Amino acid sequence: VSTQSTALNETFYVGNVDEKGKKLVEASYECLQRAIASVKPGAKYRDVGNIIQKYINTQGFSVVRSYCGHGINQLFHTAPSVPHYAKNKAVGIMKPGHCFTIEPMINEGGWGDTLWPDDWTAVTTDGKRSSQFEQTLLVTETGCEILTGRKEKNGQPYFRD
Secondary structure, three states: OOOOOOOOEOOOOOOOOOHHHHHHHHHHHHHHHHHHHOOOOOOEOHHHHHHHHHHHHHHOOEEOOOOOEEEOOOOOOEEEEEOOOOOOOOOOEOOOOOEEEEOOEEEOOOOOEEEOOOOOOEEEOOOOOEEEOEEEEEEOOOOEEEOOOOOOHHHOOHHHO
16 A cells, blocks of 8 residues: 655634735735646746746745745655745656645745744744745646645635635
């Protein structure tokens, strides 16, 4: 029996969120959708970061550089690495059967981050808000399948409920 992993992340609104916070969440979701739209056989992994950063820069936000999307198979975090920022040095071309995540972390302020002492919780270095969405994708012959997409409401993210 073979075991496969997946990864999924979504930002939720908590309490009364101001317009700038809503814009941050919407922009982080939109950049993920734009990146997913580029996934197909022959696409370069490094181009994902160009798509994300180009859009996020127009929204006035920044992209964390310390974390990246990753391959998923019997190992959880494996090749390929899928950086979410422009001018990265990721290698590889997408091929049918490749399974990986795209999971940009988008910050309200600068792109810097730090870890809390638990070695798991990441926060912005400037104390400003951050938003993240993640999906696990499978490259198909013609594009990709979102393996972790919400089954209800045509895949709509929960923050739009």
